[in-house]
Amino acid sequence: MKRNIYDVARNMNLSPGTISKILNGKGNVSTKTRERVLKYVEEIGFTPNSSARTLKSKKSLTIGIVFSDISNFGLEHPFFSSVLQQFKNYIEIFGYEIVFIVNRVGNYDLSYLKWCLVKNVDGVLIVTGNINKPNIIELVNSEIPTVSTDIKMDDLYSVMSDDFMGMKLGLEFALKLGLRKLACVSGPLTSRAFYERYLAFKEILEENNLTFKEKYFRVSPTYGFTGGYNATKELLEEVKEAPDFIFALSDEIAYGVIRALEDSGLKVPEDVSVIGYDDVSFSKHFTPALTTIRQYKKEIGETAAKRLLALIDGTVKPEKQVELIPVSLVIRDSTKKVNLKQ
């Protein structure tokens, strides 16, 4: 049942070396024997042992994934798990597979980099991570080809949504609706995405001669519904005049924002318009259906995959260090209708 390259060699009356050459398409072998061996290998369904291969060749056809480094969410995270799935789909076409980087192998505790070295991963994808963690810094500064779909660092290739564009699309839409009391509920600013969206929010407000008010900007300590809910409740309590627009920096936060608004007697979108961020699959089923900024997870995942594979091959160096994927505004029912009479 379980064969090795010697068995194949013996049955073919050849040496193991020759079999190896054929299997790897290297060296000189006559077309005749090559075909003969290939046929036999196909027939008996032989595949060279993976561990022996990576032991000898230092290549594992494996990509290490840094995933929930930043927080304690897991595979359930609607946005990042989707990006990962797309990435996975793409690299599998080329015979690669993903493995999750953790802090130990067997009984040994190790840093991310050590882990990668011990495992001989060919490359690393940081789906989401914290730029201040030693583990991440060490990894990014290493020789291992690395791409991120979240964080930005020197010498790190990144593929991510154009967050400035997203904020601009949302805010300009709000302005077009005639809204001027613009608030924002963010997730934790330790996340690169939230932080940059916050910066953009501020900047775009100023571009439009609107003053950024601290009281209209709230940070939820968590990523989800409850954080958005509480932050909004607090906002409404501490403010004389309720906003007429809230930019929630994630869809899940938006759900919380909207319920808090409603529980405070405010109608969405009549009194307050709300825009989310992500366009998670559920948002179209929320009531009111959520107006939101759509991120293109498939494009992010695939582009990251292409970049990383190119880095591993060492063929083409990507020109841009940071590749921004455009986003779009999806208008649904959580924002006021555009006044067509104007």
Added chain:
Amino acid sequence: MKRNIYDVARNMNLSPGTISKILNGKGNVSTKTRERVLKYVEEIGFTPNSSARTLKSKKSLTIGIVFSDISNFGLEHPFFSSVLQQFKNYIEIFGYEIVFIVNRVGNYDLSYLKWCLVKNVDGVLIVTGNINKPNIIELVNSEIPTVSTDIKMDDLYSVMSDDFMGMKLGLEFALKLGLRKLACVSGPLTSRAFYERYLAFKEILEENNLTFKEKYFRVSPTYGFTGGYNATKELLEEVKEAPDFIFALSDEIAYGVIRALEDSGLKVPEDVSVIGYDDVSFSKHFTPALTTIRQYKKEIGETAAKRLLALIDGTVKPEKQVELIPVSLVIRDSTKKVNLKQ
């Protein structure tokens, strides 16, 4: 930077063999040298190479995962990805990690079993799979310890929700509400879960002297919203009298069912009560908040992990081939209120 067991041996004035023994806690080594070596290893952060270890020992500390075998959903699937996350968390405590079983390694196409052999996985978790696929059959019949959180087969240990209990909880609640025109919208019956829930639906109806009507039972060809929506539309069209209760066999299907009902002028829960299945995190935010059967993903994932680890250790054989995890009924707003006056 990158050391091996020889480097350690040289620096310690010992032989590689001794180092290995110490690292693996085997053989006789004096406490003194053991401690000395362990300290040094700790100091320089040495970890034995993973491939070499696997190659020699045939153990990889790796669990192969069969995931989206049955359909083309991916990591985004709210229920299964959550089960997997819980499983992953648990096995990582013991130094194991997960790898996704695919159909190839590098340029070679292989069956699941072959893949596992080539990779030397220590065990397999079938998160979801199709009992009729040769890949699955071959795998389950192999020597590799395997546990499933979805399918049931001879010689396969399974850990899953008690679907009969779920259906019973839902239906008895409906009966208590005085509902008698009981319909059901299922996902594809090729899925074990849907099929068993369907069987239970039928059986429990009969137990209660209600006749199972074909027209009141619809199968959606897909897992999600659209399938539930269309199936419900069809149901309403083909039936003289609308049901007063619909058991949707997944939460996502339930969303579709409810919207279809509403679009047909029926009110939920006033005209029709709807119960979902899963209690996905979003269901509490749906409007109306969904009454549903809660599955305990954490318990499923962890129990499966324990079973599999036990199987791998070969210590205790689980007594029960199929371990059923209880479910519970979560009453929210998509079902009629209980009449307290009675």
Added chain:
DNA sequence: TTGTATGCGTTATCAT
């Protein structure tokens, strides 16, 4: 208690 030698299944270099 410690060391030596061999094998795990490949790949790759160097002969032939």
Added chain:
DNA sequence: ATGATAACGCATACAA
């Protein structure tokens, strides 16, 4: 064009 052989890094049976 093909074969012999060493090396990858570790584990283990056996010898010392």
